[in-house]
Amino acid sequence: MKEEILHKISRCHLFEGLSRSELEALIRPESCRIREYHRNAVIAFRGDRYEDVWIILKGNITAQFEDYSGKVLKVETLSPTDPVASAILFAPDPVLPVTLTAAEEVELCVISRREVLAMMQRNSRFLLNYLQDSGLRLSVLAEKLRLIQFATIREKIASYILDLADKQSTDSPEIPVTRETLAEIFGVSRPSLSREFSHLSDEGCLRPEGRLVHILRREDLEEILKDE
16 A cells, blocks of 8 residues: 555655655655545535645546536646645635536545645655645736736737746747646637637747747737737
């Protein structure tokens, strides 16, 4: 059981950069509880207290809002090796801001907040990884809120790419997230995002190359935002 847990949990980026011996010294198998959920099961509701860190070992989890009228807004999809709501664990009032649902068969590793604190004290690399994960998730949320002002996918792409170019001081900025994550940041489907990137490429505004995006005509991207 110990070997199986260590193998699965070692792929989580919270443990990136740790050697096998460091991982064995850091994680006590008795402190890891395994939970399993069937497809479509509600793992937790918005407002539930979050006092353990959950690491996804298998399956995808959908995070979504649901208002009183029943309207559902998908916030993001969490995948294997992702920690769930890492930034919430140490909030003054640690409650989940979204409802979590199993998109398929899900397996979680659950570690108590007390144990996470002890792990941070034992290993500075784990502490740094945890802080970076929390910071990244807050940055993604901030970007989602910033892009709400734009009505179309085209406007969101133009604003996002120009902002990246300014931050990285290059006309060939690197997108720091996957296309799936980018689609969720924009609040659109992956095919719709890819289609709009293709249109902008065909028009000669930009040229995607892996995670790089080469800006070919900055003025055209700026014009898209002026027309907003």
